[in-house]
Structures are given as C-alpha cells and as structure tokens.
Amino acid sequence: MHASLGSVRAILASAALIGLAGLAGPAPAGSATGAPQPAAAAQDACGEVRAKADGSTWHCSFVDNFDGRELNLDKWITQDTSVTGFRTGVTCFTTARKNIQVSQGALRLTARNEKGTFLCQTPSGVFTTxxxxxxxxxxxxxxQTYGRFEVRAKLPTARRGGVHGGFWMFPLNLRYGIWPASGEIDIAEWWSNRPTSVMxxxxxxxxxPQKDSGWDCGVSTPSAYHTYALEWLPSGLKFFIDGKLCFSRTPEPAAPLVAPQPFDHPFSMxxxxxxxxxxxxxxxxxSTPLPATYVVDYVKAWH
Known part of the structure; x- marks a missing residue:
C-alpha cells in the first residue's frame, strides 16, 4: 500500500524531531531513555503479588474474574431453597438466570419481587412468598483455613428497607457444633435500611455484639465498586474496605473453646x-425497591 501525503509528512516530522534530539546531546540522567526501567511487579493468578505484614508474600489460592458467559461450576455451587431448604428472610433462592447471571465480566445476583405470591418448595414443606x-x-x-479473602463489588441502589446480602464465610464442617458454635465470618454484610453500612x-x-461487629465500617457510595477484604490469621481477623483497615478482632470464645477456636478450621466463601x-x-x-442486584467484579483468595 502506498503511503499517503499525510503519512509522509508525519514520517519526515518524526525524523526531524529525532535529529534535533540527537543534536541536544545525551539524555539527562533519570530520563526515560537514560535510566534503567523499573522491574515489572511480580504477578500471579490473582494479579500483582501482595506483601504480608511480616514481609513475606501472599500466594493466590482462588480467583474468579467472571469473564465467561456462565457461572463456573468447577468453582461455585448455587443455592436452591427447594433442594436445601435454606432461606434468609422470606427469600426463595433459585438457580434461575433472573437471579444468578454472569455477563459483561461480572456476576449478578438479583433479589426480585415476583408480583404475586407463590409456594416456595423446601424439603420439609412449603412457604408462601x-x-x-x-x-x-x-x-x-x-x-481454606486462614488467609486473605477479597471481593470487588457494588451493592444495589436501594435506600429503603427490605434488601439484604453480602460476602461471608461459613465452615465446611460443623466441627464445634451447629450454628453459631462452629463460627461464621461476615466480611461485608449489607442491609438496605442502613445503606452506607457494610458491616x-x-x-x-x-x-x-459490641466487640464482634465493625459498627463503624461502611462507604458513602455503596452502589459504586469497592473492595471488601479479610485477613484471617491465628492471632485474629482484620477487615478492610478499599485497602483501609476498618475493624479487627481477636475472638474470645466461650469455654471450653480457646482462641483461635472456632476460627481454626476450613471455611468456604x-x-x-x-x-x-x-x-x-x-x-x-x-415499597422495597426491587429488583435489586449485587454486581461482583471478582472474588480472590490467598494463603
């Protein structure tokens, strides 16, 4: 293909500038051409390698960026109230695409008003909702037992009571007994009647209740993307929003347990x-503003 007149002029102009730069002498120390370029930050599957407080590094153990068109069932299971009986409030959890969807690089979890009562099936019967x-x-x-766990997400725009959700962790096995004896870790729990609190x-x-919840944790713009993270160690748990520590706690379990029990065995996300x-x-x-969608950009874990 023949170069256009404009292209020729651009090439000649670039050559002239290069010649002038050469006449000016060597590049000063510290310039882009005269100084060594900094080494690229180390990367792993989770992205840039993170440093621990002790100077060692975290190692990526789980990551999902939701880049596909469907939920990756090698990494996730879906909640179905008709199978498990699990519910929060009067929610009937389903596996339908209207409630669980992966699209445009994000996971979308949606609470909906179905505009009419129906019988939600459970293994032990039904309830109306x-x-x-x-x-x-x-x-x-x-x-995983211990580590760093993080989500980047934006919460619904609802500013009136009725919507509830978040990012939390539950024991793989009930080692110390039924809830709450074996523990639960809420990393970012949200209620629409307190929309700027992400607890x-x-x-x-x-x-x-006063010591074991981060009452002062929150964001002024919950429906914008923020990162919510936990660093869980035998010495205690630290919670971060957008990289800033907002709450830390060393549990004080009732006898016969001794800290770090019951937070010393594997939890899932x-x-x-x-x-x-x-x-x-x-x-x-x-009057609750529905549908309400929780949009998750990624979930990551390190050990």
Whole structure:
C-alpha cells in the first residue's frame, strides 16, 4: 500500500524531531531513555503479588474474574431453597438466570419481587412468598483455613428497607457444633435500611455484639465498586474496605473453646442477594425497591 501525503509528512516530522534530539546531546540522567526501567511487579493468578505484614508474600489460592458467559461450576455451587431448604428472610433462592447471571465480566445476583405470591418448595414443606433471590458459594469446591479473602463489588441502589446480602464465610464442617458454635465470618454484610453500612461481623459462642461487629465500617457510595477484604490469621481477623483497615478482632470464645477456636478450621466463601424478613428493622414490603442486584467484579483468595 502506498503511503499517503499525510503519512509522509508525519514520517519526515518524526525524523526531524529525532535529529534535533540527537543534536541536544545525551539524555539527562533519570530520563526515560537514560535510566534503567523499573522491574515489572511480580504477578500471579490473582494479579500483582501482595506483601504480608511480616514481609513475606501472599500466594493466590482462588480467583474468579467472571469473564465467561456462565457461572463456573468447577468453582461455585448455587443455592436452591427447594433442594436445601435454606432461606434468609422470606427469600426463595433459585438457580434461575433472573437471579444468578454472569455477563459483561461480572456476576449478578438479583433479589426480585415476583408480583404475586407463590409456594416456595423446601424439603420439609412449603412457604408462601413473593420474593426470589440469588446465592452462590464455594462449599465442596474451595475452602481454606486462614488467609486473605477479597471481593470487588457494588451493592444495589436501594435506600429503603427490605434488601439484604453480602460476602461471608461459613465452615465446611460443623466441627464445634451447629450454628453459631462452629463460627461464621461476615466480611461485608449489607442491609438496605442502613445503606452506607457494610458491616463485618463474627458469630460464635461467646460473641459480644459490641466487640464482634465493625459498627463503624461502611462507604458513602455503596452502589459504586469497592473492595471488601479479610485477613484471617491465628492471632485474629482484620477487615478492610478499599485497602483501609476498618475493624479487627481477636475472638474470645466461650469455654471450653480457646482462641483461635472456632476460627481454626476450613471455611468456604458465599455471596448472596435476597430480601429481609416480613417484620423488623429491615422488613421487606411492596415499597422495597426491587429488583435489586449485587454486581461482583471478582472474588480472590490467598494463603
């Protein structure tokens, strides 16, 4: 292909500039051409390698950037109330695409008002509701004792009570007994009646509500992307929002357990979006703004 007149002029202009630069002498120290380029940051499957407080590095153990068109079932299981009976508030969790969807590089979990009551099936019977929701988890696919766990996500735009969801962790096995004896770790729990509060909490026998929840954690723009992270060590748990520490706690379990029990065995990760109960501070009602979608850009874990 023959060069256009414009292209020829551009080439001649570039040559002239190069010649002038050469006449000016060698590049000064520290310039782009006169100084060594910094080494690229080390990378692993999770991205740039992160440093621990002790100077060692975290090692990527789980990552999902939701780049496909479907949920990766090698990494996740889906919650189905009709199979498990699990519910939060009056949410009937389903595996339908309207509640769980991967598209445009993100996971979308949506709570919906189905505009009419229906019977939500459970293994032990049925309950009447009008609301469905989405929940996924890594149980049986990935679990870990201690480490760093992080999500980048944006919460719904709802600013009225009735919507509930977040990022949390639950034991793979109930080593110390049924809930809450074996522990629960809430990394970023959210209620639409307190929309700027994104709270970390620990649940276990001996829990002190004032000490075991990060009451001051939150963001002013919950419907924008933020990162929510946990660093979990035998010495305690630290919770971060956008890289800033917002809450830390060393659990004080009831006897006969001794810290770090019950937080000393494998937990899996969970993401959910549903509705609240029929009554209470975050009660769902016909005025609750639905559908409400929790958009997750990535989930990562390190050990």
């Amino acid at each position: 009008t609301y469905t929701g989405g929940m996924v988890g890594t149980r049986t696919k990935f679990s 970390p909490s620990l649940h276990y026998d001996g829990r002190d 969970i993401l959910n979006m549903g509705v609240g109960p029929a009554f209470g501070n975050n009660a769902v009602s016909p």
